[in-house]
Amino acid sequence: MNKFSATYTDLYQISMAQVYFKKGQKDHQAIFDYYFRKLPYRGGYAIFAGLEDLLEEISKLSFNETDLEFLRKQGFEDDFLEYLKDFKFHGNINSVQEGDFVFPTRPILQVEGNLIEAQLVETILLNLLNFQTLIATKASRIRYVAGESTLLDFGLRRAQATGGFYASRAAVVGGFDGTSNVLAGKKFDIPVSGTMAHSFVQSYDEELEAFRDFAEGRPNACVLLVDTYNTLKSGLPNAIKVAKEMEKRGQRLLAIRLDSGDLSYFARESRKLLDEAGLDYVKIAASNQLDEHIIKSLKEQQAPIDIFGVGTNLVTGDPEGALDGVYKLSSSNGKPRIKISESIVKITLPHKKQVFRIKDENGMCVGADAIGLHSEESIPEMIHPFEPYKSMRLDSFQQEPLLKTVMENGVMQIEKRSLKEIAEYSISRLAELPKEYKRFNNPHIYKVGISEKLRDEREKLITASKNKLK
Amino acid sequence: MNKFSATYTDLYQISMAQVYFKKGQKDHQAIFDYYFRKLPYRGGYAIFAGLEDLLEEISKLSFNETDLEFLRKQGFEDDFLEYLKDFKFHGNINSVQEGDFVFPTRPILQVEGNLIEAQLVETILLNLLNFQTLIATKASRIRYVAGESTLLDFGLRRAQATGGFYASRAAVVGGFDGTSNVLAGKKFDIPVSGTMAHSFVQSYDEELEAFRDFAEGRPNACVLLVDTYNTLKSGLPNAIKVAKEMEKRGQRLLAIRLDSGDLSYFARESRKLLDEAGLDYVKIAASNQLDEHIIKSLKEQQAPIDIFGVGTNLVTGDPEGALDGVYKLSSSNGKPRIKISESIVKITLPHKKQVFRIKDENGMCVGADAIGLHSEESIPEMIHPFEPYKSMRLDSFQQEPLLKTVMENGVMQIEKRSLKEIAEYSISRLAELPKEYKRFNNPHIYKVGISEKLRDEREKLITASKNKLK
Known part of the structure; x- marks a missing residue:
């Protein structure tokens, strides 16, 4: 159970990979964000879990002979199967630390790699992170x-x-x-x-x-x-x-x-x-x-x-069956990418990003995480991602960047911690979260916002996409 | 993922096994019943699934060196660990066929073996059958x-x-x-x-x-x-x-x-x-x-x-997190056993049993499964298991015994079927179930009853148990 085959995935990942391979895009670089849209249990926070398992599995992911034979029978082509034979994940992953508390909309983890490798890890990533995050939260x-x-x-x-x-x-x-x-x-x-x-x-x-x-x-x-x-x-x-x-x-x-x-x-x-x-x-x-x-x-x-x-x-995480975590493309081949939807909450955030936790002078959370472009070192003011007239000044607060390199060129960059250490880290982080976010009935809503620069970039892409459809 | 260690279990199974081993009961024969108490989804039936996986895993169940080393650290004793080293399941299993529709209260599967082996398979049995039955039903x-x-x-x-x-x-x-x-x-x-x-x-x-x-x-x-x-x-x-x-x-x-x-x-x-x-x-x-x-x-x-x-x-089987299947002792060391509870629906059915599906002359289900002692060849009248004044005459109907030997002395006794064959069998069985049991809103309630002999045996044990407490 400690080694997954790379076939522990949805077929379409492999279908898309064959197309990228045959159409000359296999080396296009891409960035994907992992995030969820809704807190489980009508609670005030979620606990992020599953990261170390995921990194271990990703660093070992490969196709064996019987996998390739099975894929051949599904109509995949020889040159592509030859490529899969040597497949290994060589990308980078930036992530929140396991055990930290997290919120909807903001990226929890970011995968950077070529289109094929970034796509081939999607299913196992969602499978392991969605479930462990749900249960750790429970x-x-x-x-x-x-x-x-x-x-x-x-x-x-x-x-x-x-x-x-x-x-x-x-x-x-x-x-x-x-x-x-x-x-x-x-x-x-x-x-x-x-x-x-x-x-x-x-x-x-x-x-x-x-x-x-x-x-x-x-x-x-x-x-x-x-x-x-x-x-x-x-x-x-x-x-x-x-x-x-x-x-x-x-x-x-x-x-x-x-x-x-x-x-x-x-x-x-x-x-x-x-x-x-x-x-x-x-x-x-x-x-x-x-x-x-x-x-x-x-x-x-x-x-x-x-x-x-x-x-x-x-x-089982009852009464929630699953965490609704998703994995969305935010950049490929050097260009920011966006997924358009009639519903603004389903429009994705383009570009490589960083997330800042906002704290007061005592290190206590003031109840806000701000999403900026990766190039921003701090965020002077954050704007509600879906309600453009709601904003909050952040320049008087401390800002802690949350996404850190955990894998580089396919190699784990963090010390493996014991489960006990992860649990202790979680407790120490939760101590920084005021208790009104922890109560069960109508917990206080932790704010997630975006920087002005990120908002402007998103606007630009939405406008461009709309113009195309005219 | 296709081979479980016997440590894929709850610790208490191994604790109890050590006691049985040390206290001279390791060869006492026992019978356990697998059944559930409540139909999921407020539906009219459930589809039994997971049997072939279970039989395969049980026939291969063993402890390897690292398992034994781990158990030694948990304080288990050397003579018992020596016994576990050669552990293999040698018991018998009688079961409904995979893909058949099933109902609460009535045994779906019966394990016969010595106390240790019958106890050591409990967790994996519940784990695989509860989940697959839930999802097949969905x-x-x-x-x-x-x-x-x-x-x-x-x-x-x-x-x-x-x-x-x-x-x-x-x-x-x-x-x-x-x-x-x-x-x-x-x-x-x-x-x-x-x-x-x-x-x-x-x-x-x-x-x-x-x-x-x-x-x-x-x-x-x-x-x-x-x-x-x-x-x-x-x-x-x-x-x-x-x-x-x-x-x-x-x-x-x-x-x-x-x-x-x-x-x-x-x-x-x-x-x-x-x-x-x-x-x-x-x-x-x-x-x-x-x-x-x-x-x-x-x-x-x-x-x-x-x-x-x-x-x-x-x-995920949403909105149900799990099927509430249980595994209860009904006989050991030659004696019928019962679990007493203030609530009659939680009192178990003693003895080795058989379950009969009641059908009309055209092979259509009349909406009743009857539970009898294993020695009964047919059941003239069945009684509601919890409401003693409800009964139904069965002597004019065909009675199909549902529990069949699927494992004997640890060896599988059924031909491995393809998933497609199991699915086809399920369709053919469901064709015998009238459609009023299949609708979503207030489906007709399929009756499950017990024979007079089984009822009398249960009464006897309940009385004996009550007298002891006086």
């Missing part, structure tokens, strides 16, 4: 309400097939502590956790016997699931008995787990029983269709839950 | 409204990372004709299709020049995207010009593609212009956030669209 929202509680990803069984592998990774970027997904834990160095299933308890005649065996068979990571028969009458008393037996062996029961019923009520009653038995160190874990809203409610009720296991709603 | 709904039109999967860029690979496969099971996903096309032998992107047109100074080059560079599969600048004033006239030039070379333009605006209006106007130019053979393809509801509306408006490209909503 995870960040869950982290926001969970405070210091431990958050575990339990979603693999309901994940969209192998997508679960990347969901576990993105969850950590967004603030999760661990996963039940062993393979993801191994590949991405994520702490793995797990408890027991109802089937384990059911496979015994007596719950107590099941708990006792589990404690003996897995003493260093023992979490007992207490709701198979009756949480307070059977599960808790049996768990307490086993915890006391463990104490005699110098071991400690890690936690009990609740997976049904009113989690707030059962957590409170369980805490009471555990504390009365002198087991205040035994933690309470809860699961069962959790999401940020249920966890928020449990927190508001001060339910004494230490560990939340989140499954389906985390790894 | 695809089947889209096929239902699309009639004879060509349906293409364009979703890879918005798929949940590598889940897109399996989405493309499941889409074909549910009735799609092809995919843009080259890798899935190659691996699963699905016809691959594609057109061109807006970026291709934008990379040229003139749209006409772009179309001309594309027609020359990819003459045998030429579809022109006509909405980059202005569909009717620019795209269509240029496409017609190029189609005429192709005719002179003895070639044919395959189709034009619409990707924005009112698809019904633009399809009708485009058809008119194409026909007036003598290009009645040029097809019209449409895309842009399509789903079954939009296609249904386009069909009702008689929009002359021949090919629908469906993306995000197909491959």
Whole structure:
């Protein structure tokens, strides 16, 4: 799963590549922007994730013999297939750092390369970035309400097939502590956790016997699931008995787990029983269709839950199916390019660009990212991209350029960071974002604007395009 | 991507396995049922998909050296790891055939094996079956409204990372004709299709020049995207010009593609212009956030669209994030097992079971599947599983047993079918399902019942469990 064939793409990318190849444009240089149009979850920000996976995959992208054979059968021509045989991505990529918060409209990542290579990476780029950004954003929202509680990803069984592998990774970027997904834990160095299933308890005649065996068979990571028969009458008393037996062996029961019923009520009653038995160190874990809203409610009720296991709603990004990220041409063969639409929000921004984050003297975000031409070193005033009479002076603020070189001539230019480092970076960035952008209900709208120069360039191209149609 | 490590699982499966191993239960035989509780999309049926992938993966499931090393670091013990080193699934699987329609509550697939092997396949089983069944069901709904039109999967860029690979496969099971996903096309032998992107047109100074080059560079599969600048004033006239030039070379333009605006209006106007130019053979393809509801509306408006490209909503199964399929123990160590719950719909069905599809003398479904004990050869009367006073006489009907042996002692017992054969089987089965179960609004509810014997067995276990808690 760690090496994609270059056929992990839409057929039309290869069709267009053949045309560029045969029509003498294979060395034309192009610039594409990656951005999205709408924040997921009606939230105030998104967390950018998937970059390091993407760079790794792009730097290894190639067609093997069986790929070429398959393409030959699809009618691709020999000289072009010969070219693909040696294909390697040699372009440059400028990007926001993984873990940073991002907003609609503004470029998050820019690919520069010849038309063929820039086009051939489109699908895998969208596939990996759209999904991980969606899940990291979901995870960040869950982290926001969970405070210091431990958050575990339990979603693999309901994940969209192998997508679960990347969901576990993105969850950590967004603030999760661990996963039940062993393979993801191994590949991405994520702490793995797990408890027991109802089937384990059911496979015994007596719950107590099941708990006792589990404690003996897995003493260093023992979490007992207490709701198979009756949480307070059977599960808790049996768990307490086993915890006391463990104490005699110098071991400690890690936690009990609740997976049904009113989690707030059962957590409170369980805490009471555990504390009365002198087991205040035994933690309470809860699961069962959790999401940020249920966890928020449990927190508001001060339910004494230490560990939340989140499954389906985390790894599928529910209720959003996908992030609507797109990859649009902004320059080719030395000319700025634009995509015209009747709807102004769908008109693309031409030229190679830079994005600046606007901050006050304390390094706190003032709630604005400004998009300029790449040649601009700072932006004195930004204009709303779709409402030309809205503007904001920026010259009294600090301006941090966000797009940095992460790949040059096909070679990664950033140190590979551990997932933990990426997650910590994300936390440090989010600390610069005022909390009114983080709330769930009607979050404050972070402003994205364009420079006057970029606006003028866009105007020029729109006018030229309209004149042509007259 | 075609070989999973056995670590593609939740950690607790391995934790439980260690306990079974150390506590002398590793050879206890168990039976688990796979089923789901709720039909997705408020629809009338679901299409079962993913079986062949699952059987293939299960028959190859193993732990390699690095897996064992990772597990050692998680505190698993040496004797158990030694056992895992030689782990292979040697159990039996009984299942509904892939492509058949299925309903909540009734077992779709049954795993028989020792406790360890039956537990270790749970996560991959749920992961592959839940997702493919969700997507095949979505695809089947889209096929239902699309009639004879060509349906293409364009979703890879918005798929949940590598889940897109399996989405493309499941889409074909549910009735799609092809995919843009080259890798899935190659691996699963699905016809691959594609057109061109807006970026291709934008990379040229003139749209006409772009179309001309594309027609020359990819003459045998030429579809022109006509909405980059202005569909009717620019795209269509240029496409017609190029189609005429192709005719002179003895070639044919395959189709034009619409990707924005009112698809019904633009399809009708485009058809008119194409026909007036003598290009009645040029097809019209449409895309842009399509789903079954939009296609249904386009069909009702008689929009002359021949090919629908469906993306995000197909491959993510939107608005459902996941199918809620579960895997529950029904027997172990020779005893029937049950999971108790306050809510009767969550109480599991004990024992090894068979499911019968009830049909009339013409082989048409009468709208009932009956679950009995495996020893029952037919079921005279079925009872509602949760409402004991609802019942239905079945003795005058034909009863088709649905669970068949598909794996024995770890060896696949079914001939591998092509995806096309599975899709055809699905169509033939759906032909036996009356259309009131297929409509979108308040579809007729297909009945699922249990035999008297199974009900009595369940009662007995519920009573025994309650008595224990007294």
